Amino acid sequence: MRKDKICAVIVFILLFFTFSYSEINLSGNIFTDNRFRLEDNTFSWNEIQLISKLNLDIGNGHIYSETEFKSIGFPNILNSTDLQDTESINPLMINIRETYIDFYKFVLKNLDIRVGKQRIAWGTADKLNPTDNLNPDDLEDIMDFGRKLGSNSVKLTYYLGDYSLVGVVIPIFKPAVLPSDEWASAFFSSLPVPEGLILQSYSDTVILPKRSFEESSMFAVKFSGNLFNYDLSLSYFNGRDDIPLINNVIITSVSPTAIDVNVEMIYPKMQVIGADMSGEIGKIGVWGEAACFIPEKVIMITTMNTYTETTVALDSKPYYKYVVGMDYTFKNGLYINGQYLHGFIHEREEDNLEDYIILGMEKKFFDDDLKIKIGLGSEIKDFNKIKDNSAIMILPEISYIPMDNGEINLGAYFINGEDNTNFGKVKKNDEIYIKFKYSF
Amino acid sequence: MERIKILFLMFVLLISGFAFADGNNSQSQEFTAQQILKNVDEVINAPKDQEITVEMILIDKKGDEKVRKVKIWQKGSDKRMVKFLSPADVKGLAFLNLPNDMMYLYLPAFRKIRRIASHVKNTNFAGTDFTYDDIASTNYSEIYDAKLLKSNDQSKEQLYELELAPKEGIKKEYSKLIMAVRKDNFYPVKIEFYSKEGKLVKVMENSKIEKEGKYWIAKQALMHDLDKEHKTKMIILEIKFDQNLGDELFSKRYLKRR
The missing domain is CATH 2.20.50 (Outer Surface Protein A; domain 2)
Structure with missing residues (x-):
């Protein structure tokens, strides 16, 4: 009910602006997505979404807002009470994907500034971008990998001819949306249970960083230019990994053959030094992107009854992820695109890439x-x-x-x-x- | 170059008998084919800069139409930016052409600017019959060697007919172009595009050629892809010349702006 009200308020505001300002432009799309799983002959995905995009030019600037009204999933009915709850029958989600203001030529002629929730897409590769670490991953739909959430941030871009310098500050860390259980096994290993024991119950706690500048804020810089007809950029990111890592496991014996496990997860700090390029060799389009990840060391403490073990969950040794790719269009119109990737989104440490x-x-x-x-x-x-x-x-x-x-x-x-x-x-x-x- | 000069001399000698006998072809004696082509460039790239709003009508072989609206900014002969205004599914898509064959495409759905490699240049631009290369700004005389085929004074419009072949070392999708140029203002009225196999593949016709202020402009152009039996009609809705557009407009900074 509450979401319906929010929805009505947003629609009202949009209509108000539409009629109040002739310059305002409202666009968007309606999208449906239905999937059927072949293994068990069931529908596995049920989504309908309305995306509204609002654009407004404001003198030497611009306002953009993208809101997603989404009904995703299936009726979640466990008892007759649920039948009285609209949200259980008709799950609805409202998400402001982006809302920002651009100030062009801010103070300086060559400086643009963007403030608000925004998607900052870095990297030259197709969807698989090791240098694109500013926005949290949106892995809700794993088949749409590469999708990211917007982040509340400030982005400054200084232009000088063919060169640009970008600085980004994201004050509040936001974690990634993880895939549903049925896809999560592709990303995360199952918890190892000692031989001869049965996992009776599992619980976990996710520890978000303290909302202080030192702990929660992230920043990044990127320098881009063109050299020998190739577009090149160098970047540096200082922030956190948006996928959690287990750093504390408490195992409690509930019987001689059964255990309860409680897990604590954190978001490790990391720095990423990145570089990317794009251009062509002959008529073939080529691109490459590489990132050196320097994580903060994370120690994992495993406690079983009175026994405690300390291991390294994440080593501080740098590791490298990279992508190289090429594309070509043949005379008959056939387009081909190939990429080689070392290190997927969720993979950490050299041995695991x-x-x-x-x-x-x-x-x-x-x-x-x-x-x-x-x-x-x-x-x-x-x-x-x-x-x-x-x-x-x-x-x-x-x-x-x-x-x-x-x-x-x-x-x-x-x-x-x-x-x-x-x-x-x-x-x-x-x-x-x-x-x-x-x-x- | 020497070979072309000799060919041209032979051509002039060949036609001169008819021309002088006719006594009615004064202009063909005044200009070489390459000079005519340079004049074409000077006429079509005459404005210091242009801002044009264009309606593109895509017509399939059944006659069904789709309409796109684009805005084009051009400075000199080597900088051009094209932005789609409608329909909604391509709105915001933008294309930037810079000197040294540098082309970029802004894909609003991905918030990314993508470099366009040469292999894309000969593919159709957003469903139209114009390739990326066609839509890029053009300076014909820098790319092609011209040969005068005909100097027609008999028809209603007095025309030069030029054959353009890519200069040595320049790779183009077409083996040659046949260009009909108005004698009175050097505006091209028709261009035929021939494949590397020598087959006529596309024809572009400029019409409603009018003087807007001090510049000549074709207010309508039709590109006909003969293989696909598909046409794209471009109609100029609005045009502004010489607004002193800055070089910074033709940059990635402005490409992604709405």
């Missing part, structure tokens, strides 16, 4: 109204024993544009691989989907 090869092919037909795309993703844990240490994901999709602004997507996710791989752990989650989108 996997290798991934991602390929995409795309061709348009019938005056671009029909598009066929095939994505291939492969994970390789060990190049010497590929057969037993790899997984593959195949993502075919057909997109049809029946009218201006409208798009229908029909596709599938097929996953197969060894159980010791990230993809392999979710190989039972093969799905087909249909999505509709209309922009206005």
Whole structure:
């Protein structure tokens, strides 16, 4: 009920502004996404969303706001009381994805400043960007990887010819949205339980950093320019990893064969020194992105009854993630895109970084109204024993544009691989989907 | 270059008999083909800068139409920025063309500016029949060697017909262009685009060529892709010249601005 009221208030405000200012521009889209899991013949995803985008020019500046009204999931009914609760039947979420003000030529002619909740996208690679650490990951829909949440921040950009210097301050740390349980196994290892014991209950506590400048605030700088016809940038980030790490485990014996486990998680501090480039070799588009992660050492304390063990949960030794990619369009219009990635979003420490090869092919037909795309993703844990240490994901999709602004997507996710791989752990989650989108 | 000069001399000698006999072709004697092409460049790139609002109508082989609205800023002959104003699904998409073949695309959905490599230059720009290369600003005489094919004084519009071939070392998607140029103002009225196999693949026709202030401008252009049987009609809705647009406008800073 409360959310409905908020929704009504926001719609009212938007309409008020629309009618009050002729310069205001309201646009957005309506989007539906339904997925069907092949393993158990059930619907696995049910989403409808309205995104409203508001643009307003204000003299030497600009206001932008993007709000998402989303109904996602299925009716959550456990008893008759739930049937009286609208939210249980019709789950609704309102999310202000971005709301910011741009001040152009702020104090200095070459200085722009953006204040508010914003997405700051760094990196030249496609969706997999090791240098893009400012905004928290939004892993709610794991198939839409690369999506991030906006952060309340201040961004200053100073331009000097072909060069620019960006400085960002994010006062309050915000954690990532993690994937649902059925996909989480691809990201997080299950808790190891000592042999002969059964896990009776599990609970965890997530410790967010104290809301002080020293603990919660993050900052970053980036210098970009062009050299020998290549776009280059260097960046530095000082903040926190947005995916939690276990630093405390309390195991309590409840019987000779059963234990309760309580886990405490924190968000480790880290620094990231990054570099990226894009350009072309011959007619082939090329890009590369590398990041050196310097984490703060995290000690894990495991307590079982009176016994306490101390281990290193995260070493402070720097590790490197990188992506190299290329794309090309053939004369017949076939577009191909390939990327090699070392270190996925959630992976930490050199020994845990996997290798991934991602390929995409795309061709348009019938005056671009029909598009066929095939994505291939492969994970390789060990190049010497590929057969037993790899997984593959195949993502075919057909997109049809029946009218201006409208798009229908029909596709599938097929996953197969060894159980010791990230993809392999979710190989039972093969799905087909249909999505509709209309922009206005 | 020497070879072209000889070819041109032979061509002039060949046609001169007809021209002088006719006694009606004074201008073809005054200009070489390359000079005519340079004049074309001077006419189409004459304004110091331009800001144009254009309606693009995409017409398929059944005659069904889709409409796009874009705004184009151009400074000199080598800096151009194009921004989509409508429809909603492409609104905000922006393209920047800079000297040295540097092209960038702003993708608002991803909040990212993407460098465009050469392989993209010959693909269609946002569903139109113009390639990225076509939509980029043009200085024909720097890219092509011209050969005068015809000097037509008989038709209603007196025209030069030029054959343009890419200069040595310059790689273009087309093996040649045939350009019809008005003699009175050097404005190109028609360009035929030939593939590397010598096949006519596209035709662009400029119409409603009018003088706006002190500059000539085609208020309508039609690009016809003969293979796809698809056309894109560009209609100029609004035009402003010589506003002293700064160089900073043609930068990544302004590309991502709404």
